[in-house]
Amino acid sequence: MSSELTRMTAAExxxxxxxxxxxxxxxxQAHLDRIAAVDGRVHAFLHVAADRALAQAKVIDxxxxxxxxxxxxxxxxxxxxxxxxxxxxxxxxxxxxLEGWHPPYDATITTRLKQAGxxxxxxxxxxxxxxxxSTENSAYGPSHNPWNLDKIPGGSSGGSAAAVAAYEAxxxxxxxxxxxxxxxxxxxxxxxxxxxxGGSSRYGVVAFASSLDTPGPFGRTVLDAALLHETISGHDPxxxxxxxxxxxxxxxAAREADxxxxxxxxxxxxxxxxxxxxxxxxxxxxxxxxxQLGAKVTEVSCPHFKYALPAxxxxxxxxxxxxxxxxxxxxxxxxxxxxxxxxxxEVMALTREAGFGAEVKRRIILGTYALxxxxxxxxxxxxxxxxxxxxxxxxxxxxxxxVLVSPSTPxxxxxxxxxxxxxxxxxxxxxxxxxxxxxxxxxxxxPCGLAPEDGLxxxxxxxxxxxxxxxxxxxxxxxxxxxxxRWGHPLLAEAKGL
Amino acid sequence: MSITREEVAHLARLARISLTPAxxxxxAPQLDQIITSVAQVQEVAADGIPPTSxxxxxxxxxxxxxxxxxxxxxxxxxQAPAVEQQRxxxxxxxxxx
Numbered sequence: 001m002s003s004e005l006t007r008m009t010a011a012e013x014x015x016x017x018x019x020x021x022x023x024x025x026x027x028x029q030a031h032l033d034r035i036a037a038v039d040g041r042v043h044a045f046l047h048v049a050a051d052r053a054l055a056q057a058k059v060i061d062x063x064x065x066x067x068x069x070x071x072x073x074x075x076x077x078x079x080x081x082x083x084x085x086x087x088x089x090x091x092x093x094x095x096x097x098l099e100g101w102h103p104p105y106d107a108t109i110t111t112r113l114k115q116a117g118x119x120x121x122x123x124x125x126x127x128x129x130x131x132x133x134s135t136e137n138s139a140y141g142p143s144h145n146p147w148n149l150d151k152i153p154g155g156s157s158g159g160s161a162a163a164v165a166a167y168e169a170x171x172x173x174x175x176x177x178x179x180x181x182x183x184x185x186x187x188x189x190x191x192x193x194x195x196x197x198g199g200s201s202r203y204g205v206v207a208f209a210s211s212l213d214t215p216g217p218f219g220r221t222v223l224d225a226a227l228l229h230e231t232i233s234g235h236d237p238x239x240x241x242x243x244x245x246x247x248x249x250x251x252x253a254a255r256e257a258d259x260x261x262x263x264x265x266x267x268x269x270x271x272x273x274x275x276x277x278x279x280x281x282x283x284x285x286x287x288x289x290x291x292q293l294g295a296k297v298t299e300v301s302c303p304h305f306k307y308a309l310p311a312x313x314x315x316x317x318x319x320x321x322x323x324x325x326x327x328x329x330x331x332x333x334x335x336x337x338x339x340x341x342x343x344x345x346e347v348m349a350l351t352r353e354a355g356f357g358a359e360v361k362r363r364i365i366l367g368t369y370a371l372x373x374x375x376x377x378x379x380x381x382x383x384x385x386x387x388x389x390x391x392x393x394x395x396x397x398x399x400x401x402x403v404l405v406s407p408s409t410p411x412x413x414x415x416x417x418x419x420x421x422x423x424x425x426x427x428x429x430x431x432x433x434x435x436x437x438x439x440x441x442x443x444x445x446x447p448c449g450l451a452p453e454d455g456l457x458x459x460x461x462x463x464x465x466x467x468x469x470x471x472x473x474x475x476x477x478x479x480x481x482x483x484x485x486r487w488g489h490p491l492l493a494e495a496k497g498l
Numbered sequence: 499m500s501i502t503r504e505e506v507a508h509l510a511r512l513a514r515i516s517l518t519p520a521x522x523x524x525x526a527p528q529l530d531q532i533i534t535s536v537a538q539v540q541e542v543a544a545d546g547i548p549p550t551s552x553x554x555x556x557x558x559x560x561x562x563x564x565x566x567x568x569x570x571x572x573x574x575x576x577q578a579p580a581v582e583q584q585r586x587x588x589x590x591x592x593x594x595x
Contacts, residue, residue, distance in 0.1 A: 104576060243556075328514075340589075358524075368512055368513045369533065378540060387553075
């Protein structure tokens with residue numbers, strides 16, 4: 001029974017909990033057992049909150065006995081990326097500088113998950129301060145891809161993706177700044193969504209690049225991702241960039257799963273050189289499938305997308321160099337070298353040297369450079385102009401089609417260590433995902449098969465206009481249903497890493 | 499060469515990161531490569547294109563100025579590296595003279 005519970009989707013668990021076939025305590029215990037059994041090899045978690053999770057499950061069970069059900073996710077376990085503040089649990093952001101830090105408040109999304117009755121089983125591993133595409137930048141060691149433990153699970157939300165793909169939790173929360181939800185979802189063979197920027201609250205999400213950071217859901221199915229998307233979304237007065245508008249009807253769209261008559265644009269610029277052949281062939285099959293399902297497919301050019309990656313690597317480091325100035329060794333976090341002889345600035349510099357890893361230092365220095373007088377106009381200013389050009393490309397494209405599609409990543413999961421000391425090679429992992437972050441619109445990755453050459457998962461990315469997140473789920477659910485029918489089982493059933 | 503080792507050392511000082519010489523040797527060529535690559539943005543960003551700092555277009559978000567409960571001093575100081583007399587204790591910030 002225990003292993004069956006961990007194989008169930010969140011929607012299935014929700015139904016089983018509703019009919020009282022199982023209790024939240026049993027469901028939670030099953031997932032904690034699974035974590036105990038496999039996380040030594042996967043390393044998806046930085047902190048497992050077993051006692052708190054079981055205590056919370058008991059509360060939910062008692063409520064249900066009395067006829068109170070908080071939400072469809074009441075009693076469903078969830079893993080939370082270690083960038084969200086959580087009271088009673090550490091929040092490290094994968095960094096030494098926050099080792100052992102216990103935040104004094106909950107992120108809005110943490111609060112919403114608790115209010116919905118979801119059971120937070122632990123905090124997941126990530127690239128330090130969400131900077132990376134592999135979790136190798138975590139100060140606590142990498143997570144491993146459940147398809148092949150020698151491969152990266154993607155990043156920065158790689159722990160969240162690995163936890164879901166390894167059946168350690170049916171759902172997880174991550175953040176997407178340049179692709180940090182969609183890329184790990186793609187390489188782990190699961191579903192991940194970057195909602196419209198401002199559609200999900202950043203309050204209590206330790207900031208990396210504030211104009212880009214977007215929390216979003218992971219699930220093994222499109223419907224599960226939609227259920228979580230709806231739970232965490234909506235206006236938050238604590239986040240001044242939060243959008244005060246109704247949440248797009250993502251769950252209804254996931255249930256409809258109908259693309260007949262939809263206009264789908266294939267982005268010319270997101271394919272070709274640098275893309276793995278097996279990724280392109282699976283993507284082409286997915287496009288063909290959508291056409292068979294009644295969508296009208298055309299090719300659409302977005303000529304400035306090739307400048308998205310360079311613009312991103314100016315904008316994101318610039319914002320990070322400012323945001324990470326808060327780690328100053330004065331009020332919380334690590335303090336190094338305070339021996340009574342050194343002044344505050346020296347202690348600050350020694351602490352930041354000891355507390356930050358190589359990639360974080362690289363980006364802080366890059367951002368400091370791009371924002372410095374004499375270089376600001378040539379770098380940060382130009383990158384902001386490119387951002388406008390990319391938004392215009394999207395606007396023009398969405399004048400012709402309802403959604404855009406591309407591969408989610410140029411390649412499947414690469415080997416742990418393979419790109420670790422080649423920043424430019426690592427940055428390419430986010431080639432397809434960055435445009436939607438710069439434009440602030442919505443995008444999803446849904447599995448579309450295995451690359452023949454390495455047997456690893458390939459993701460189909462669907463992009464939709466701002467606040468049209470429901471279209472993602474309509475397309476992704478239709479593709480998922482058709483693919484699952486063709487394969488005879490969910491893609492993840494073929495994962496053999498564990 | 500878009501950035502020198504000396505410039506990287508200067509930027510690290512500005513960013514309050516006390517890099518070791520070995521780190522500087524490693525970082526400087528990497529940053530040079532990255533900056534050369536990201537300079538591509540200069541090819542297309544012509545005059546007259548307005549910059550985008552954030553995508554939502556939201557400006558000046560106000561709320562009513564209503565007092566709400568906030569952290570207690572104990573909560574605020576709970577994670578401090580050093581505390582004295584209900585305050586954050588920090589290394590000296592002014593020179594001797």
